[in-house]
Amino acid sequence: MLTIGRLARYAGVTIKTIRVYHAKGLLAEPDRDASGYRRYTARDAVELIKIRTLAEAGVPLARIRELRTDPGIDLRKALHDVDGELTARIRELRRTQRRLRRLAEGDDLLPEGVGDHLGRLREYGFSERWVTLQADLWVLVFATHPETAAELMGDQAQILAEPALRQIFLDYDRAYDLDPGDPFVRELADRAVRATRERYGSGELPGQDITSDIPGLIQSTVNEASPAWRRIDALIRRQIG
Amino acid sequence: MLTIGRLARYAGVTIKTIRVYHAKGLLAEPDRDASGYRRYTARDAVELIKIRTLAEAGVPLARIRELRTDPGIDLRKALHDVDGELTARIRELRRTQRRLRRLAEGDDLLPEGVGDHLGRLREYGFSERWVTLQADLWVLVFATHPETAAELMGDQAQILAEPALRQIFLDYDRAYDLDPGDPFVRELADRAVRATRERYGSGELPGQDITSDIPGLIQSTVNEASPAWRRIDALIRRQIG
DNA sequence: GTGCGACCCTGACCCTGGGGCAGGGTCAAA
DNA sequence: TTTGACCCTGCCCCAGGGTCAGGGTCGCAC
Numbered sequence: 175m176l177t178i179g180r181l182a183r184y185a186g187v188t189i190k191t192i193r194v195y196h197a198k199g200l201l202a203e204p205d206r207d208a209s210g211y212r213r214y215t216a217r218d219a220v221e222l223i224k225i226r227t228l229a230e231a232g233v234p235l236a237r238i239r240e241l242r243t244d245p246g247i248d249l250r251k252a253l254h255d256v257d258g259e260l261t262a263r264i265r266e267l268r269r270t271q272r273r274l275r276r277l278a279e280g281d282d283l284l285p286e287g288v289g290d291h292l293g294r295l296r297e298y299g300f301s302e303r304w305v306t307l308q309a310d311l312w313v314l315v316f317a318t319h320p321e322t323a324a325e326l327m328g329d330q331a332q333i334l335a336e337p338a339l340r341q342i343f344l345d346y347d348r349a350y351d352l353d354p355g356d357p358f359v360r361e362l363a364d365r366a367v368r369a370t371r372e373r374y375g376s377g378e379l380p381g382q383d384i385t386s387d388i389p390g391l392i393q394s395t396v397n398e399a400s401p402a403w404r405r406i407d408a409l410i411r412r413q414i415g
Numbered sequence: 416m417l418t419i420g421r422l423a424r425y426a427g428v429t430i431k432t433i434r435v436y437h438a439k440g441l442l443a444e445p446d447r448d449a450s451g452y453r454r455y456t457a458r459d460a461v462e463l464i465k466i467r468t469l470a471e472a473g474v475p476l477a478r479i480r481e482l483r484t485d486p487g488i489d490l491r492k493a494l495h496d497v498d499g500e501l502t503a504r505i506r507e508l509r510r511t512q513r514r515l516r517r518l519a520e521g522d523d524l525l526p527e528g529v530g531d532h533l534g535r536l537r538e539y540g541f542s543e544r545w546v547t548l549q550a551d552l553w554v555l556v557f558a559t560h561p562e563t564a565a566e567l568m569g570d571q572a573q574i575l576a577e578p579a580l581r582q583i584f585l586d587y588d589r590a591y592d593l594d595p596g597d598p599f600v601r602e603l604a605d606r607a608v609r610a611t612r613e614r615y616g617s618g619e620l621p622g623q624d625i626t627s628d629i630p631g632l633i634q635s636t637v638n639e640a641s642p643a644w645r646r647i648d649a650l651i652r653r654q655i656g
Numbered sequence: 657g658t659g660c661g662a663c664c665c666t667g668a669c670c671c672t673g674g675g676g677c678a679g680g681g682t683c684a685a686a
Numbered sequence: 687t688t689t690g691a692c693c694c695t696g697c698c699c700c701a702g703g704g705t706c707a708g709g710g711t712c713g714c715a716c
Binding site for chain 1: 425457458465494497504509515550554
């Protein structure tokens with residue numbers, strides 16, 4: 175016969191934890207001795223150890239109670255599910271650890287390539303507003319998708335190196351304070367559509383599948399800055415989808 | 416410029432989480448627009464992602480705030496510590512997973528060997544009280560130290576197979592309701608000490624170092640049942656330590 | 657211009673898995 | 687008989703959010 179303290183030390187938990195499990199109906203209240211102390215048997219210890227195993231695996235206490243009391247439950251399958259979640263959690267923790275290490279080593283999440291790229295934008299004649307916006311966006315992209323960011327930026331640099339394509343972006347920049355109904359806006363959207371078709375054909379646009387949410391974020395962030403830009407985006411989207 | 420919702424989706428958290436981080440001083444409150452909405456920059460997104468990385472690594476929010484605001488802190492070392500804890504946690508989870516699998520496969524934590532052993536005790540003439548006590552103890556040992564339990568039980572079976580040694584345990588069993596001052600008690604303790612010395616010399620007793628807490632638990636559980644048994648244990652302990 | 661759905665604001669309460677304390681009773685050994 | 691270690695119940699506290707209420711705001715469409 176064990177006292178609660180001994181049982182607790184034995185199972186590696188605190189007394190309070192055992193009392194909580196009683197209160198929640200996880201572990202049956204044992205008999206009491208003459209002075210009201212709980213007296214446990216070795217079976218209780220085994221039960222407690224099973225409960226702790228599930229709890230340490232991250233199963234909520236309420237769920238553990240179900241598993242142990244509800245007879246119409248497929249215990250085998252439930253345990254298998256728990257096992258799978260545990261595996262997923264371990265994988266997640268390892269990913270976190272990798273991110274943590276990157277954070278510890280290179281505190282500058284911005285590779286120097288970005289600075290160069292922004293400098294070139296200025297040389298091309300983009301407005302300071304545009305450059306700032308681009309800086310923000312690349313910071314974001316590098317922070318969230320460090321693997322593909324460099325590649326995307328290289329692609330972008332290549333596009334801007336071609337004068338015809340660059341002009342489209344320069345006009346885009348300049349359209350900032352235009353009225354959304356201005357014919358120049360519509361014309362610019364058409365030119366952008368034509369250039370896109372020419373560059374990528376009717377195939378996949380780059381980054382669409384790879385990085386999933388980046389383009390959407392970039393575009394809507396850009397859009398917020400100007401009604402004319404919003405209009406251009408809507409027009410392009412209507413034609414390319 | 417990002418709204419709180421966009422930032423949240425972006426970092427993979429809820430809006431509420433971001434507001435909590437503001438309230439706790441983890442993430443600076445950004446400027447508001449004309450209607451009172453928070454407007455974020457890409458830098459905020461980067462900060463948030465760093466915070467989440469630490470939070471997912473299990474660092475308490477209060478500690479994260481310290482790390483990010485207190486300049487007199489060795490960030491490098493702190494991150495290294497976090498990394499170590501993370502490794503430990505992953506190891507723990509894997510241990511839990513192993514226990515879980517054992518729990519899923521063999522639901523009977525009691526190998527059949529135990530039943531045989533208990534049957535033999537009855538044949539030897541041990542009291543039902545003794546058999547029950549032994550059953551509880553072996554359940555406990557198998558539940559907590561499955562690796563060494565079988566070995567320990569084999570050892571015990573071997574001891575009981577020798578009539579002279581078995582007689583000591585039978586007398587122990589019978590001493591249950593004796594007065595602790597009865598001379599038979601003292602004599603029994605002396606016999607037990609002699610037998611132990613004979614069997615193990617002055618070297619290590621088995622299980623003492625290997626299983627650490629098992630013998631203590633067994634002995635004190637046994638002791639609780641009878642004052643005479645307590646006395647015997649005290650006498651033996653005095654001579655062997 | 658008006659309606660609509662999606663967003664945002666603050667404040668307040670709810671939840672889990674225990675920790676910790678108060679105020680009091682109990683046990684075993686010296 | 688005292689002492690130190692246990693045990694009892696009841697109560698409030700914590701982190702890290704989730705959820706709801708009650709109200710204001712966007713941008714787009716018709």
